[in-house]
Amino acid sequence: MYRRKLPFxxxxxxxxxxxxxxxxxxxDAQARAAGLQLGAHDHPCATQVKSKFARLRWYGDHLNEAxxxxxxxxxxxxxxxxxxxxxxxxxxxxxxxxxxxxDDHAPPGSxxx
Ligand SMILES: [Zn+2]
Numbered sequence: 027m028y029r030r031k032l033p034f035x036x037x038x039x040x041x042x043x044x045x046x047x048x049x050x051x052x053x054d055a056q057a058r059a060a061g062l063q064l065g066a067h068d069h070p071c072a073t074q075v076k077s078k079f080a081r082l083r084w085y086g087d088h089l090n091e092a093x094x095x096x097x098x099x100x101x102x103x104x105x106x107x108x109x110x111x112x113x114x115x116x117x118x119x120x121x122x123x124x125x126x127x128x129d130d131h132a133p134p135g136s137x138x139x
Contacts, residue, residue, distance in 0.1 A: 037074070038076055040112075041107060053086075053093055053097075056093050083101065107126060115131070119139040
């Protein structure tokens with residue numbers, strides 16, 4: 027898994043774990059398709075994963091176009107998943123701070139954006 031390779035760690039909620047898991051599997055598959063060996067110096071790896079402006083951001087090295095597309099896809103998907111628990115969520119705003127949350131995890135006082 028990518029976690030151990032990350033110098034910065036995962037700066038997002040556990041609710042996005044499945045999204046991240048699926049993304050790393052797809053990136054691995056893409057790397058295999060491109061003939062890259064796991065552990066090779068040019069194998070894709072994450073340098074930083076975080077939640078920024080209520081969207082999953084995945085920064086990495088050695089990414090090709092197909093991998094960029096997968097990351098883009100996961101980022102778009104993160105907009106519908108509660109960052110806290112992984113249930114279906116929506117964009118909410120509280121004092122200009124955006125987050126994706128289900129009804130249970132909506133920050134008190136926030137409203138749908
Ligand atoms: Zn939730």
